[in-house]
Amino acid sequence: MSNFLSTGVSGLLAFQRALATTSHNIANSNTVGFSRQQAMLVARQGLGTSMTGQGTEVGNVRRIYDQHLVAQVQGNTSSLSRLNAFHSLSSQVDELLASGGRGVGTMMQDFFNALDSVADDPSSLITREAFLGQARAMTQRFEQADSRLNSLDRDVNAKVSNSVSEINALAQSIADINRQISSTGGAGQAANDLLDQRDVLLTRLNEHVSVSTVTQNNGSLNVYIGNGLALVRGSSAESLQTVQNEYDPTRLGVKFANGPDISNRLTGGTIGGALDFRREVLDPARNALGRLANAFTETLNTQHRKGIDLLGAQGEDLFSVGLPASLAASTNSGSATVTVSIADLNVLTTDDYVMRYDGAAWSLENSETGVPVPMTGSGTAADPFVANGIEIEVGAGATAGDRYLLRPNGNAAAGMDLLITDPARLAAATAVIASQSTANLGDAQISIGDVVDSSDPNLLDPVTITFVDPNNYLIGASGPFAYTSGDPIQMNGWSVEISGTPQAGDSFDVTANSAGSADNRNVLRLSELQSLGVLDNGSSSLSDSFGTLVASVGTVTQHAGINREAQEMLLANAEQARLSVSGVNLDEEAANLLRYEQAYQAAAQVVSVADNLFQTLIGAVAR
Template sequence: MSIGVKALAASYANLQTTGHNIANANVAGYSRQSAVLTPTPGQFTGSGYFGRGVDVAGVTRAHDAFLVREATGARSVASMDAARLARLQQLEGLFPPGEQGLGHAVTQFFDAMTDVTTQPGDLSARQVVLARAGDLASQFRRLGAAFDTLQGGVGADLQTAVADVNALARNVADLNARIVAAGALGQPPNDLLDQRDQLIARLAAHVQITRIDAGDGSAGLFVAGGQSLVLGAQANALALQPDAADPSRSALAISSGDAARTLDPRALGGGDIAGLLQFQNEDLVAARNLAGRLGAALAGAVNAQQKLGLTLDNAAGGDLFALGAPRALPNARNVKDPVGAPIGQVALTVVDPSRLQASEYDLRADPSNAGRWLLTRLADGKQTSIAGGDTVDGLRIDVGPGMPQAGDSFLLQPVTRAADGMALALGDPRGIAAAAAGTPVGALGSDGGNAAALLALRDAGIVDGRSAADAYAQAMATVGLQVQSGRTSAQLSTAAATQADQTSASVASVNLDEEEARLLQYKQSYQAAAKVLQVAQSLLDTLLQAARA
């Protein structure tokens, strides 16, 4: 009779587990469960071992840890590429071709100069030049403002993602505690394990996770090459803070108690946070510098040529354009004086706008040359050992008067903010220096020698050997190539993530057709077990009746 009871219990366990599978077939992240049955050890008699039925050893879930880790990692990379691509596509829209682009504004400015070369004394022609110059400067400023808007959007998205990571990490830590407590009873809490896997999968969409499972059933989660995010029932928190090199940018940190450690964005590996930081630190910076170099080189060439001519009032020409000044930003960790100001100082002066590069630079003490400085061009990693006052890439770098201290570093931005501050510096059309130097006073209204030289700048290699129009076309092409590369990466990583998810799901997901077949099988087993119990009861009744007789 006990065999029948055990058989009924085993069949009921199978039916219950199958019903649970069917009920959760459409629940995301649910893993198919199975009752584990083992034969009850046989009883020895003189005639041999006789079976004693079956025991329900537990309930397991269909789970392949390797496939889950592969799918989680692939999902992180796909999320990173998708986040970066979305921002790159927005960036591409800031460099339009045709009449909406900077190239057209440059062409209109130089075309307006054509009338001044033929009619130097015509104030209306001169006014058109100023209007076109003002339009050009405004377009550069709008582009700079659009960059700032993009940066603001990246910051907002980072805040949202970080808040989500912290909430998910706390939930994983809570589940760790519940899983450890439930596992102490001797059986794995499968549904809780599925919930935790789902939370970790959502975490991986934000930041790449390294997972280490402990013997007590808890899962340790680590980010950025080993920084603990979740350890047992304890969760640390991510936070955003101003970047030490440029406070207008966001940096990611992880806090444990009162201490916070800045994370290297290159070590994040995946997740939309990594994609957003890569866009902020690389793609957006590169685009700013492309636009800034174009504006600085164009304004520098026009201003220099202006100063070589004479105005209608027989004065030397002055600047036509104003620009955002080059910046040398001291790192937030640099040594400071008692009032909190950095001791070390660096000043930048543009001496040859045509040689400016679309790059930022890192400046710090040269470890192999005492008294010299190591300048690293961040766009390509080129390093140059310099002394204070040296000129590199058209930029003079002066160190002091406050001398940098040991360990100090500076982020040099020759053109990063040039477009932001571009403006028309001349308001009087008579101030356009159309006449060549040495022109007699009586001929100032008829000499267009310097205006012709200004017009010639249209086709001159004023932007690192290229004309202004060609430089803008190159900027469009550069951004377009970034978008194309980002799109390819996103397509490949999305396909890889989809394949990894499908492979993992093929092991863990519920197949309703299979579950239906199992229901029929377990129903028959249940009926057979009931029959065994019925027969055993009948035999027992017969024996009891015989004993009474």
């Protein structure tokens, strides 16, 4: 009789728990990350040699869960967060560079259009003033573009800082849940809910940085970032901190407390996307913009110095730019100074470099790839190191291990400025002009003259070329020199060509151009610089360089957008796959409620029958 009663009671208890589990599923049907649970009923073993069963019990509450699907959700979450951060930042650079109206490209075109207007009327102060206005607007646009890029660098800092705070909070929460799980032995309904909560925290952690995990025997989980760096060990969580870049304190990286910078090891999530943007888009764009500013300034200044202004003075520099930067590592113990300057635009790249001293010699490497860069020279002022279009001068006082980050183009756009404010100072005319004597007897003609070296101190001195016979000529009192028709004749920084057959006594004069001249040759030369190959070994013009920059950033941004859309679909599919296994189906749970309710009622009927039989037996004994 007692077995009959206890069997019924076991059913009541088991189905009561099954009903509770089903109710728990229904209550959490909209809980993020919840995995449905199932009460696993098992038969109780008979006692002794009895073959009669002892009823049922709940062996365990099973968590319906697929680790592979959850890992896919977490991995896709990390990838999508990275792409969201990367694309949101890179699209701002793309918009900045590719924008019409007031963009850098448009302002450059307006600048050269204004030069063409000066060429049409070189003596007009109105067109000259309009040109200076366009030149000023263009330099301001370069500065504004660099300022906006600098602002995006601060946005990267903010994303890194915010993510570090979130990671620390999430890591501590995971460690706390690990402690609770290990104390329960990793089993039971309570542990199932804790496991779900931990998975939600891990998914949120992946929004900030890519992680990997290892499950321990006690059910706790170790969490790793940056390819094996422990963030959580059981119930203990490490703390991350932001750290100033060793070369540039305005830039933030990530480190463990009392540890080195680990920024280069972090991937995925918001941090990975922000740091990838800085490395793949921001720095290259800023350097390319700086190289363009360097090339623009140097080529136009060089040509402008070959001209003469309305006041009769030789042309001066039109623009200035920010100087190349040399940033000493914060760990340096020496006192040496390293100075960088632009030497050759044709081979100047957009790269940054790291200069190292090993105690005996200096070496140079690409800051991004670490690939060694060969240098010539000895590093002195008289014989500087030369590499990839830059010159490097190193001072005394370096110690072994000292390092310097060299940024040839990084500051150029920020420091771009117009130096000429007086429209009369625009050197539209070429500095020299050649002419021939009206008394010449031969048919030889001289070109109008061009400047090849504006730094020659005798450039504007008058010079007469006199033929002593048809085959020889004097330059002033120098010579004679053999004459070949069409060959260039160079002197005092200028060059002319004489073609034809001169006669003895024929003369040609090369003199300084006159003040107020309507000559537009130099301004035409300035305008031609827009399409002249001055970069990449002569293969890229100023316009080409900017176009390449815009196309490069646009392509990267477009690919990031496409990849982001694809990643959104992958995450949605992964989440749907997880829900198909672990999600709560309310129809199914309603059916389970009905099934368990009926079973509970049947078990109650068993108890009732046992009670009736017991009461009948008691009554019979009482009589």
